[in-house]
Amino acid sequence: MPRNQPQEEVRDTSTITLRTMTSEDLPQVLSFFEEVNPNATRDQISSWTTPILKNWPHLCWVAVTGGELVGAITAELRFFGVPFIEDLFVSESHRRQGVGSRLISRVLDEFRKMGVPFVKVESNPSIWPLAQKLYYRHGFRVCGVEQDRHGFGPKGDSVILKKTFRENS
Numbered sequence: 001m002p003r004n005q006p007q008e009e010v011r012d013t014s015t016i017t018l019r020t021m022t023s024e025d026l027p028q029v030l031s032f033f034e035e036v037n038p039n040a041t042r043d044q045i046s047s048w049t050t051p052i053l054k055n056w057p058h059l060c061w062v063a064v065t066g067g068e069l070v071g072a073i074t075a076e077l078r079f080f081g082v083p084f085i086e087d088l089f090v091s092e093s094h095r096r097q098g099v100g101s102r103l104i105s106r107v108l109d110e111f112r113k114m115g116v117p118f119v120k121v122e123s124n125p126s127i128w129p130l131a132q133k134l135y136y137r138h139g140f141r142v143c144g145v146e147q148d149r150h151g152f153g154p155k156g157d158s159v160i161l162k163k164t165f166r167e168n169s
Contacts, residue, residue: 015065015066016063016064016065016070016094016099016102017063017064017065018061018062018063018064018102018103018106019061019062019064020057020058020060020061020062021053021057021060021061021062021072021074023053025062025069025072026046026049026050026053028069028072029049029062029069029072029074029089030042030045030046030049032069032071032072032087032089032091033045033049033072033087033089035089036087036088036089036124036127037087037124038124039124045087048086049074049086049087052074052075052076052086053074055076056074056075056076056077058110059074059075059076059107059110059111060072060073060074060075061073061103061106061107063090063094063099063102063103065094069091070090070091070093070094070099071088071089071090071091071094071099071100071103072087072088072089072103073085073087073088073089073103073104073106073107074086074087075107075110075111075119077116081116082120083111083114083116083118083119083120084119084120084121084122085104085107085119085120085121088100088103088104088121090103095130100134101134101137101138104134104135104138105138107119108138108163111165112165116165117164117165118162118163118164118165119140119162119163119165120143120160120161120162120163121135121140121160121161122158122159122160122161123135123158123159123161124157124158124159128159131159132159135161135163138163139163139164140161140162140163141161141162141163142159142160142161143160143161143162144159144160145157145158145159145160146158146160
């Protein structure tokens with residue numbers, strides 16, 4: 001007699017919608033980003049997220065289900081016009097269900113429309129194992145490591161990834 005196999009919970013991600021971020025979303029988004037930026041304070045996160053939302057609203061998105069924010073992403077053109085994904089977060093209860101991929105894909109589509117040749121993202125060691133798999137699936141590859149980028153010793157190291165867009169894609 002076959003044993004019953006434990007079934008993995010599968011969520012219906014079709015009920016999750018993406019929409020552009022609004023200033024009303026900021027309190028929740030800042031809480032999200034505090035989790036992925038362990039060395040930054042809420043005020044520091046607000047000081048970079050708020051201007052990004054103001055200057056690049058088409059590069060700031062949230063994932064919503066049942067009126068609840070379950071994910072967020074922000075991106076911008078940094079110094080010298082370098083396209084950069086700043087922060088990405090998906091609530092723990094919605095991870096590994098495609099929410100992060102949908103957010104990344106949405107921002108990459110916006111960057112493609114802008115005609116940029118590449119996009120960069122930075123990851124810290126605390127989230128690197130999850131981030132690496134996710135970003136690799138989207139065509140990002142490591143292009144550098146900056147040791148102690150944030151002045152916290154090894155906890156402040158940063159892995160820099162880059163995705164190059166193919167011509168005519």
